[in-house]
Amino acid sequence: MDLVSDLPFFAPLRARLKALPPLWVDTALAVLVMVAQLGPFLSRHTPGAGPWHWWGYVVVIATAVPLVWRRRAPVVVLMVTLVVGALYDLADNLPSQPIWYGGLIALYTVAAHSSRRPRVAMLVFSCGGGLLLVGSSETALRGIVQFIAAYAIGRAAAAARAYATALEERASRLEYERRIEAERAAERERARIARDMHDILAHAVSLMVVQAEAGPVVVRSDPARAEAAFDAIASAGRDAMVQLRRMLGALKDDPGPRSPQPTxxxxxxxxxxxxxxxxxxxxxxxxxxxxxxxxxxxxxxxxxxxxxxxxxxxxxxxxxxxxxxxxxxxxxxxxxxxxxxxxxxxxxxxxxxxxxxxxxxxxxxxxxxxxxxxxxxxxxxxxxxxxxxxxxxx
Known part of the structure; x- marks a missing residue:
């Protein structure tokens, strides 16, 4: 993630940036930093001093280009950016750089993606190096504040990313549990339907078998009883069909009228x-x-x-x-x-x-x-x- 895409209030932009290859994003960021740090060179030259020294252009480009690899080696990129930036004042006739964006973004990346020891060591290295190299106490204090702010933003982005990951994991876990519970509910419902169908069919078939076995025995000696036996068979069959039709109708999605189950x-x-x-x-x-x-x-x-x-x-x-x-x-x-x-x-x-x-x-x-x-x-x-x-x- 980069500085912009990790901020929560840039959610729409973050979604678009996530769809891009990380190398493209980092290359565009490096170009943007290079343009921003070359801005002071567009100002008017010091009277009588001639054009700006070429060394300044070299340092600005050298502090911006390493940002292309900031995700792969954040600590190395930060050290290169800080060390090269410290060489800016080796030449005369250069415009003042109010903010070294490359160093701030590199420190942000270390804070957002590195483990505790490397990021704390690099924060101390950045602030300590600024105190040693900058002569003005006001300029040093401003640089330290900027470094601490970049570090804090990086840690906030890491915390937000960890929180989002935890929420995604929780949502995935809840979805998995919901799916498991739905499967269990379906199994319980299948077991209930199986029990009901067993009860209905076993009862009806048992009555029909008993009557069917008794019918031939009494068909000659007691025709009335035989007729009653066949009526009982038909009644048991009809009752089973009604109950099965009711049960199967409850499984359908159509909201037609349904008879209540027996109680x-x-x-x-x-x-x-x-x-x-x-x-x-x-x-x-x-x-x-x-x-x-x-x-x-x-x-x-x-x-x-x-x-x-x-x-x-x-x-x-x-x-x-x-x-x-x-x-x-x-x-x-x-x-x-x-x-x-x-x-x-x-x-x-x-x-x-x-x-x-x-x-x-x-x-x-x-x-x-x-x-x-x-x-x-x-x-x-x-x-x-x-x-x-x-x-x-x-």
């Missing part, structure tokens, strides 16, 4: 639907019901649906009870059957219990499943803390 109030209908398979399902509620978050309502329905699905598929039961118990701080959901069982109501490798546990854990709840302690059959018990299910999304 706790639909558990009675769920029990009636499963009763059509020949399994006697009862549904009861005790305690004072409370409004839950929409996610908690859907989770309660899906967990009950999955538990019933496993009763139909694996328990060989004739009866199942769905019980909701509203306590002061907890909602208890239990699904109990009188089936034969084999130590676990969920087959090895299945996703049913995993899905129920994940849904309950999302609201700080827990799940237990196993043989009934009071007789044959199995019990799935879900505990949902109302503090999380009514006030905060998982």
């Amino acid at each position: 706790i109030v639909d558990l009675a209908k769920l029990a009636d639907g499963v009763s059509g398979t020949g399994l006697d399902v009862t549904y009861s509620v005790s305690g004072e019901p409370r409004p839950l978050l929409p996610d908690a309502e859907v989770a309660a329905y899906r967990m009950t649906q999955e538990a019933l699905t496993n009763v139909v598929k694996h328990a060989g039961a004739t009866r199942a009870d769905i019980r909701l118990l509203w306590q002061d701080d907890t909602l208890m959901i239990s699904v109990i059957d009188d089936g034969h069982g084999s130590g676990s109501p969920f087959p090895a490798g299945g996703n049913g219990l995993i899905g129920i546990r994940e849904r309950a854990a999302a609201f700080g709840g827990s799940t237990t499943a196993g043989p009934r302690p009071d007789g044959p059959g199995f019990q799935v018990l879900v505990r949902l803390p109302l503090a999380q299910a009514t006030t905060a999304s998982p």
Whole structure:
């Protein structure tokens, strides 16, 4: 960076200069410094002294040209510029140079781009050399002030550049974290959709399989029951299609009307639907019901649906009870059957219990499943803390 492009109030110019090759910028700066320091030579000559001495032109050019390499070797460029500038007074009949811009820019570059020891050493070298070479105390003081100002501006530019770099790194880190969080959110959403689709399809297919197996058995002996079985198959299929269409519609961007997902109030209908398979399902509620978050309502329905699905598929039961118990701080959901069982109501490798546990854990709840302690059959018990299910999304 050069002196102009590093100043914050030259932001538009800085953006343009950053697009240029650094060598071009430094060459233009060297030419500008050369023109500025040749300015005093355009003044009128001292009467009777003749034209300005050629030595002055040589020194001015020699102090400006090294600025082309100021980024590559800032300390060397500063030393060359100061030493050559100190030789300016070796010849007579030369105009006074009010400001040696080359030395100031070289010191600025050292302050902005060098480590601490070299830049402090060069600041002392610049100020000390000015005190030794300049005879007038006023001129020496002015030179020291100029050197210190150039050094301070260089350090401010370095601090601004470091701050900008830190902001860029922070923005990059935040963007990376945002992208990671978005990917995690997408993974969680895919897992949720997979659980919902598993629950919907497993429940519907289980009911359809049970009815399809029972239909041929009773088609001759009990045509009415066979007809009811086929009606149950069609009803389960239609219900699955409606729920899948609702779920897939939620993934689309079009803002069309969408039906709400099933909630706790639909558990009675769920029990009636499963009763059509020949399994006697009862549904009861005790305690004072409370409004839950929409996610908690859907989770309660899906967990009950999955538990019933496993009763139909694996328990060989004739009866199942769905019980909701509203306590002061907890909602208890239990699904109990009188089936034969084999130590676990969920087959090895299945996703049913995993899905129920994940849904309950999302609201700080827990799940237990196993043989009934009071007789044959199995019990799935879900505990949902109302503090999380009514006030905060998982």
